Amino acid sequence: MNKWQRLILVGLSFALAIIIIMFLNYAGSKAQGPFSRAISNLGSFASSFESRIVALFRGPGRSRELQWFESYRVDRDLLLKPEVILLGAYDGNLPGSLEGVVSLEKSLGMTFPLIHFYTAWGDKPEQYFPARLVKAIWDIGSIPVINWEPWFVDFENKLHPQLPPPNERDHGGMASIARGEYDFYIDGWAEEAARFGKPFFLCFGHEMNDPYRYPWGPPNNQPREYIAAWRHLVERFHLADADNVIWVWAPSLAYRGYEYYYPGNDVVDWVATSILNFGTVAHWSQWWSFKQLFSDKYDQFASLGKPIMISEFGTLAVGGDRLAWYREALTDLPRHFPAVKSLLFFHVLDDSTVTYKKIDWSFSEDSETVGVVCEAIESWVPADEKIISEEP
Numbered sequence: 001m002n003k004w005q006r007l008i009l010v011g012l013s014f015a016l017a018i019i020i021i022m023f024l025n026y027a028g029s030k031a032q033g034p035f036s037r038a039i040s041n042l043g044s045f046a047s048s049f050e051s052r053i054v055a056l057f058r059g060p061g062r063s064r065e066l067q068w069f070e071s072y073r074v075d076r077d078l079l080l081k082p083e084v085i086l087l088g089a090y091d092g093n094l095p096g097s098l099e100g101v102v103s104l105e106k107s108l109g110m111t112f113p114l115i116h117f118y119t120a121w122g123d124k125p126e127q128y129f130p131a132r133l134v135k136a137i138w139d140i141g142s143i144p145v146i147n148w149e150p151w152f153v154d155f156e157n158k159l160h161p162q163l164p165p166p167n168e169r170d171h172g173g174m175a176s177i178a179r180g181e182y183d184f185y186i187d188g189w190a191e192e193a194a195r196f197g198k199p200f201f202l203c204f205g206h207e208m209n210d211p212y213r214y215p216w217g218p219p220n221n222q223p224r225e226y227i228a229a230w231r232h233l234v235e236r237f238h239l240a241d242a243d244n245v246i247w248v249w250a251p252s253l254a255y256r257g258y259e260y261y262y263p264g265n266d267v268v269d270w271v272a273t274s275i276l277n278f279g280t281v282a283h284w285s286q287w288w289s290f291k292q293l294f295s296d297k298y299d300q301f302a303s304l305g306k307p308i309m310i311s312e313f314g315t316l317a318v319g320g321d322r323l324a325w326y327r328e329a330l331t332d333l334p335r336h337f338p339a340v341k342s343l344l345f346f347h348v349l350d351d352s353t354v355t356y357k358k359i360d361w362s363f364s365e366d367s368e369t370v371g372v373v374c375e376a377i378e379s380w381v382p383a384d385e386k387i388i389s390e391e392p
Contacts, residue, residue, distance in 0.1 A: 062102075063141035065111040072113070073143055076199045079246055080269055082307065082341045085334060085380065088114025088145060090312070092348040092362075095119070095126075095133050098140070104347050107364040108374055114201070116145040116311065116344045121185060122154025129192030138198060145201040145248070145311070145344065148189075150177070150216050160184065170215035174205075178228035186233060190240035199244050203272060203311065204233055206250035209258045213354065223260040230263040248272050250311055253297045262304065271304055274312035275329075276346060280319030282355050287320035290329035298337055307341035314346040314361045322363075323372050330376030 072078045072086075087110065091100030094117040105111050115137045120127055130146070137144045152169035163169065163181065176182065193202075208226050211218045216226070230249070237245055250272035251258035262268070275294050278285035294310075301308060315325045333340060350358040363369040 062111055063139075066113060066141035069113045069141070073141075073199065076244060076246065079143075079199055080307070085340065086113045086342040087344075087377075088112045088116055088142075088342065089345040089347050090116035090118070092350060095130060098136065100347065104345065104364045107370050108377075110374075110377075111141070113142055114145050114342060114344060115142045116147070118147040118149060120149045120151045120154060121182075122151065123156050123159060124154060127154060129189045129196075131192055131196065134196055134200060143198075143200055145309075146203065147206055147250075147311075148202055148204045149214075150205050152176075152182075152215070155182075155185070170220045172220065172225070173216060174221040174225040174229040178225065178232045180232070183236060186236050187240065190237040190242045193237060193242040193245055194240045197244055199246055201246045201248050201270065201309075203248035203250050204230060206272070206311070207252040207274070208261050209255050210252045211255065223257075226261050227263045231267055234263075234267045246270060248309060248311070250274070250309075253294065253301065259300075265305065268304075268306060270309050270342075271301065271306045272309035272311040272342075273301065274346075275310050275314075276312055276361075277315035277320075277325060278318075278354075278359075279316040281316055281359055290325060294329075295336070298339075302337075302339040306339075308337070308339045309342040309344065310340060311342075311344050312346040313343050314363075316359060316361065318359075323368060326369060326372050327376055330373060331379050333376075334380050 066073075069086075072082060089101050089104055089112055091098075091104060093100035094115075098115070101112065101115055117130075117133065119130055134144045134146075150173065152163075152173050153166040155163055155166075155169075157163060157165065169176070177186075193200075205214070205216045205226065207214060208216055208221075209218065209223075234247060237243075246269045247267060248270045249261075249263060249268045251261055253273045273294075275290065277288050277290075277293065279287050313329075315322055333343075346361050347364065348361045351361055352358045363373070
């Protein structure tokens with residue numbers, strides 16, 4: 001392919017991208033149901049085309065750095081019992097852009113096999129199965145980790161008259177899922193997951209035992225109802241042949257009684273939890289060490305017999321020594337916590353989800369913190385072995 005042919009091909013790809021984006025922006029607010037899914041699939045095609053064009057001119061790049069991970073990526077069974085810790089991250093630019101994740105990787109000098117993001121339930125186009133983003137993550141060599149959050153208020157009564165009014169849906173919401181009242185939505189996700197066909201991690205209704213934060217928690221639902229909802233979801237995905245999904249159950253270890261929400265070994269592949277130190281940023285928080293947040297609870301959590309994912313990992317710099325916190329948490333982590341098989345950095349510049357003000361979890365621009373994190377991760381394996389982010 002000569003220079004001019006390449007330029008023409010690049011120009012066509014960007015023109016296609018612009019047309020698709022304009023069409024999605026116009027149709028997004030008007031699209032519902034099957035038409036919305038068709039738009040999503042069209043966007044997925046465009047995203048795939050763009051990624052292939054980029055790969056053509058940039059070379060294998062990031063995917064080549066993850067060649068060691070390819071055997072895992074195509075084998076769900078291997079992902080259920082990994083021999084290494086799979087690193088990853090959520091960045092505040094997601095789901096709109098992967099640039100923040102790539103920037104963090106460059107700062108740390110490693111490439112993440114897992115990329116984490118969140119999506120809510122509802123009728124909006126962005127609340128259907130995120131085919132574009134899932135495909136984009138796969139195309140750059142990684143596997144998606146999706147937090148699937150059952151916010152019931154975004155379903156339109158005019159489209160689903162069988163549902164109660166939005167302000168009544170949260171109470172008993174898990175029982176409603178178990179009865180099949182949201183199968184119209186669940187089955188769409190299951191069909192798209194099956195169509196994707198490759199392994200990815202799916203975490204439904206995380207921190208379900210937290211009595212304060214989420215409508216799917218204790219004020220509105222009993223543990224048995226959450227379990228019934230979970231098992232119903234797995235059944236619907238199985239009926240759709242979406243057996244490529246890796247089911248991640250993620251309670252909060254900050255509250256007791258999480259074990260009563262466990263759906264069962266036959267429908268859970270991984271267990272996960274968040275380890276976030278808010279420091280003294282709010283009146284309800286204080287500086288907690290990694291040991292206080294996780295170490296003292298590890299044995300009970302590991303007794304479930306599943307690989308453990310630390311699905312949100314990080315500390316603020318308010319109220320204590322952030323360098324010491326990361327050093328204590330990460331140094332020799334595989335030796336101290338052998339059941340931990342994944343760790344996902346929570347790398348958000350302006351998080352305002354639990355406080356009235358924006359707080360900063362990011363550290364990619366802090367060379368001292370980056371150095372401590374890298375040094376600690378290097379302690380995970382003997383000096384004569386390559387770390388998991390390197391090519392074997």
